[in-house]
Amino acid sequence: MAILIDRDTRLAVAGITGREGSFHTLNNRTYGTNVVGGVTPGKGGQDVEGIPVFDSWADCAAGVQPNVAMIFVPPRFAADAILEAAAAGVALVICITEGIPAHDELRVYNILKRDFPGTRLVGPNCPGILSPGKANVGIIPAAFFKEGNVGVVSRSGTLTYQIGNEIAQRGFGNSSIVGIGGDPVPGSSFVDILALFEADPETELIVLSGEIGGSAEEEAAEFIAQNVTKPVIGYIAGFTAPPGKQMGHAGAIVSGSAGTAAAKAEALEAKGVRVGRTPTQVAEIAVEILGG
Numbered sequence: 001m002a003i004l005i006d007r008d009t010r011l012a013v014a015g016i017t018g019r020e021g022s023f024h025t026l027n028n029r030t031y032g033t034n035v036v037g038g039v040t041p042g043k044g045g046q047d048v049e050g051i052p053v054f055d056s057w058a059d060c061a062a063g064v065q066p067n068v069a070m071i072f073v074p075p076r077f078a079a080d081a082i083l084e085a086a087a088a089g090v091a092l093v094i095c096i097t098e099g100i101p102a103h104d105e106l107r108v109y110n111i112l113k114r115d116f117p118g119t120r121l122v123g124p125n126c127p128g129i130l131s132p133g134k135a136n137v138g139i140i141p142a143a144f145f146k147e148g149n150v151g152v153v154s155r156s157g158t159l160t161y162q163i164g165n166e167i168a169q170r171g172f173g174n175s176s177i178v179g180i181g182g183d184p185v186p187g188s189s190f191v192d193i194l195a196l197f198e199a200d201p202e203t204e205l206i207v208l209s210g211e212i213g214g215s216a217e218e219e220a221a222e223f224i225a226q227n228v229t230k231p232v233i234g235y236i237a238g239f240t241a242p243p244g245k246q247m248g249h250a251g252a253i254v255s256g257s258a259g260t261a262a263a264k265a266e267a268l269e270a271k272g273v274r275v276g277r278t279p280t281q282v283a284e285i286a287v288e289i290l291g292g
Contacts, residue, residue: 002131002176003151003196003203004092004122005033005068009135012037012066012090014057014073014081021072022048024096024139028070031136036064039081057081057088070128070137071095078124079104086116094137095123095187105185112187121187127157127179140177148173150286151197153190154209155182155216159237159279163207166283172290175203182211190220198228205231205289207282208273210264212238217264225271231289234268234275235282236261 011028015021016038026049029035037052037060044055054060057069069085071078071093078097085093105124112119122129128138133147140157144165150172154160157179164174178193180186190208197203206228210217217236224232238261265275276282 001200001202002134003193003200004120004176004178005129005131005135005137007032007034007134009068009137010034010036010064010066011068011070011135011137012039012057012060012064012085013070014039014085015071016040016048016051016053017043017046018072024072025051025070028136028138031142033135033137036066057084057090061088061090067091068137069093071097071124073097075099075101075104079108082108082121083111083116086112086119086121089118091119093119093121093187094126094128095121095181096126096128096138097123098125098183100124100183102184105183109185109187120192122178123181123183123187125183126181126186127160129176129178130174131176132174138179140179144168145177146173147175149175149202149204149290150207151175151200151203151205152177152207152209153193153197154179154207155211156209156237159209159235162279163209163235163282166280167207167286170283170287172287175200182213184214186216190216191223194220194223194228194232198230203230205233205286207233207235207286208268209235209237209282211236212261212264213259215259218267221267221271221273224268224273232273233282233285233289234265234273235279236264236268236275
C-alpha cells in the first residue's frame with residue numbers, strides 16, 4: 001500500500017497550460033500517474049498532449065472525475081484554485097505554489113475545515129507526494145527513490161530527496177514520500193501524515209524531516225509518544241542557523257530559544273525518536289533499524 005496517492009489516483013492540474021505546470025504534469029504522467037485533466041480559465045476545450053483542459057473545476061469534475069488536484073498557479077490565484085477544487089468534491093489537493101500570502105493560507109485552512117471537511121490539503125509551498133512505483137504528484141525527482149517500507153514526511157523538499165536517495169542506495173525503499181511544505185499555515189501537519197503512516201501496513205519505519213521555526217516537530221513528538229507504535233527517526237535542518245533569521249521557508253524563523261534545531265531534537269529524543277544530525281546519519285539509523 002501507500003498513503004494519499006497510488007495507482008487509483010486520477011489527477012487534474014490547475015495551471016496545466018503554464019510552462020511549469022505542463023512540464024511537471026507531463027513528468028508525472030510519464031512516471032505512470034493517471035493524469036485525467038487540467039483547469040485553466042478561458043482555455044477550456046484545448047488539450048496538453050492529449051490531456052483535456054477545462055475552464056473550471058466544476059467542469060473538470062463533471063467531465064473526468066478527478067480525485068486529486070495539483071495546484072500550479074501563481075500565488076494570487078492559488079487560494080481560489082484550492083477552494084474551487086474542494087467545492088468540486090476533489091478529495092485531495094496538493095498545492096505546489098510558493099509565495100502565497102499567509103492571510104490567504106489562513107483563510108483557506110479555515111474554510112476547508114468549516115465547509116469542506118472531506119478535502120485534505122497538502123502544502124502549499126511543497127514538493128508534492130510520491131508513492132514509488134505507483135504515482136507521483138508534484139516535483140519530486142522520482143528516479144531517486146524505489147518502492148519499499150520507509151515512509152518519509154518532510155517540511156523540506158531537497159532534504160527529502162537526499163534522505164530517500166541515501167536509503168535507496170543502501171538497498172531500501174519508500175512506501176510514500178510526503179512533502180508538507182514549510183509555510184506558516186500548512187494544510188497538513190506532521191501529525192496528520194504520521195497518523196496515515198501508522199495506519200499503513202506497508203510502512204514499517206517513518207522518517208520525519210523537520211527544520212527550525214514553529215512548533216510542528218514538538219507537537220509531532222507528543223503525538224508519536226501517544227499514538228505511533230512504529231519506529232520513527234528524526235532529522236532537523238538548521239543546527240547552525242543564527243537566531244532571528246529566516247532560513248529558506250517562510251515558517252523557518254527562530255525567536256529566542258523557541259523553535260531551534262536543538263530544542264526540536266531534544267523534544268523528539270525525549271519521546272524515544274532517534275534524531276540524526278545529518279541526512280547520511282538518518283539513513284544509517286534507518287538501515288540499522290531495518291536490519292540492513
